[in-house]
Amino acid sequence: MGKIEMTTPLVEMDGDEMTRILWKMIKDELLLPYIDLKTEYYDLGLEYRNETNDKVTHDSAEATKKYGVAVKCATITPNAARMTEYNLKEMWKSPNGTIRAALDGTVFRTPIIVKGIEPCVKNWEKPITLARHAYGDVYKNSEIKVPGAGKAELVFTAKDGTEIRETIHEFTGAGIIQGIHNTDESITSFAKACFNYALDTKQDLWFATKDTISKKYDHNFKDIFQDIYEKEYDDKFKAAGIEYFYTLIDDAVARVMKAKGGFIWACKNYDGDVMSDMVSSAFGSLAMMTSVLVSPSGVYEYEAAHGTVQRHYYKHLKGEETSTNSVATIFAWTGALRKRGELDGNEELMQFADRLEKATVQTIEGGKMTKDLALITSLKDVTVLNSEDFIKAIRETFDRL
Numbered sequence: 124m125g126k127i128e129m130t131t132p133l134v135e136m137d138g139d140e141m142t143r144i145l146w147k148m149i150k151d152e153l154l155l156p157y158i159d160l161k162t163e164y165y166d167l168g169l170e171y172r173n174e175t176n177d178k179v180t181h182d183s184a185e186a187t188k189k190y191g192v193a194v195k196c197a198t199i200t201p202n203a204a205r206m207t208e209y210n211l212k213e214m215w216k217s218p219n220g221t222i223r224a225a226l227d228g229t230v231f232r233t234p235i236i237v238k239g240i241e242p243c244v245k246n247w248e249k250p251i252t253l254a255r256h257a258y259g260d261v262y263k264n265s266e267i268k269v270p271g272a273g274k275a276e277l278v279f280t281a282k283d284g285t286e287i288r289e290t291i292h293e294f295t296g297a298g299i300i301q302g303i304h305n306t307d308e309s310i311t312s313f314a315k316a317c318f319n320y321a322l323d324t325k326q327d328l329w330f331a332t333k334d335t336i337s338k339k340y341d342h343n344f345k346d347i348f349q350d351i352y353e354k355e356y357d358d359k360f361k362a363a364g365i366e367y368f369y370t371l372i373d374d375a376v377a378r379v380m381k382a383k384g385g386f387i388w389a390c391k392n393y394d395g396d397v398m399s400d401m402v403s404s405a406f407g408s409l410a411m412m413t414s415v416l417v418s419p420s421g422v423y424e425y426e427a428a429h430g431t432v433q434r435h436y437y438k439h440l441k442g443e444e445t446s447t448n449s450v451a452t453i454f455a456w457t458g459a460l461r462k463r464g465e466l467d468g469n470e471e472l473m474q475f476a477d478r479l480e481k482a483t484v485q486t487i488e489g490g491k492m493t494k495d496l497a498l499i500t501s502l503k504d505v506t507v508l509n510s511e512d513f514i515k516a517i518r519e520t521f522d523r524l
């Protein structure tokens with residue numbers, strides 16, 4: 124049988140440490156034997172980012188805009204320790220942050236469900252996808268520690284000098300104040316990315332804020348979502364048989380715990396920070412969590428939600444055996460290949476992605492897995508495989524399907 128042809132390249136963003144090792148194994152064992160793989164390759168490994176003064180990251184984001192679909196390996200976000208370890212010229216910014224800013228994108232995280240790795244919440248049968256607004260609010264705040272009695276005011280000065288003034292509080296003693304903001308532009312991008320992704324994946328979309336208490340700030344989020352929904356998405360949602368559902372954040376939390384899953388939960392920045400950790404840990408493992416960055420114009424970048432698994436990499440460097448889970452990275456590839464297939468009308472490529480995902484899930488359900496999953500599975504008598512043998516086991520399952 125010939126290899127599957129591709130018409131448009133995928134943007135391939137290579138990365139760091141253990142995930143870079145897995146990246147090559149996945150390509151060699153699971154992709155290159157079956158696909159005439161076309162990619163435009165960008166090396167986002169820290170060494171090359173440093174060599175190019177991080178230009179390579181910006182270039183990869185531009186290429187993503189051009190081609191529409193990218194797949195990314197986990198990358199190191201430099202800190203003080205990495206400055207010395209890699210002898211860096213500068214503490215380069217997080218590539219994910221750079222790419223997200225360039226694409227004006229929203230990140231959607233979805234757990235991969237397999238039998239034998241059960242979520243802590245018994246009634247969650249299907250994945251819950253979490254969308255976090257990644258701009259503003261408390262993450263871009265200004266704070267003052269109030270020393271003593273005095274008046275705190277909120278002042279907006281327009282370009283022409285006119286002021287809007289609101290008293291926050293008349294302090295009689297020490298206290299604290301905080302100023303936060305968001306922009307209609309950013310909320311609009313977030314809303315559009317959420318509506319598009321819901322249509323794309325044919326899932327209901329939930330959005331929640333605390334608009335009963337925050338009658339201007341949170342209400343503005345609710346209004347923008349509602350307005351865009353009515354103007355641009357109502358008909359499309361009805362045609363797709365899906366729903367947009369707004370409620371209060373506390374009500375949403377209560378409903379999520381009782382739900383079966385199978386929907387997208389859009390959250391404001393802070394809610395998304397907190398809830399994504401709750402949802403992902405309740406589903407079992409960070410190594411089983413996929414992530415896709417979606418821009419309001421419909422550009423996609425797929426990756427694993429976890430990092431470069433540094434501890435395993437150092438073991439690997441010492442020549443010790445590792446048992447690192449490659450599932451989320453494999454699903455980043457299948458997500459990107461399926462989307463590429465969809466955009467190019469390449470049925471074979473889409474079927475390949477489905478089959479590789481099925482083979483991955485079946486391998487685990489058949490009792491072959493990496494150590495992280497063996498520690499939490501409800502399956503009996505499982506075989507713990509090393510990083511490479513796990514990928515080879517998936518290939519065997521794939522060839523049998």
Ligand code: NAP
Nearest residue numbers: 197198199200410428429430431432433434447448449495
């Ligand atoms: P991490 O790479 O996610 O790993 C943390 C721990 O989680 C690992 O030590 C391992 O636990 C477990 N783990 C995560 N992924 C696993 C997998 N695929 N298979 C098996 N176990 C897995 O986070 P980190 O160690 O805090 O960060 C390492 C580097 O990744 C940092 O430089 C950070 O900047 C970067 N990072 C990048 C991204 C990204 O590119 N999207 C995201 C997060 C972090 P055990 O050690 O107990 O086995």
Ligand code: MG
Nearest residue numbers: 395396397400
């Ligand atoms: Mg967090």
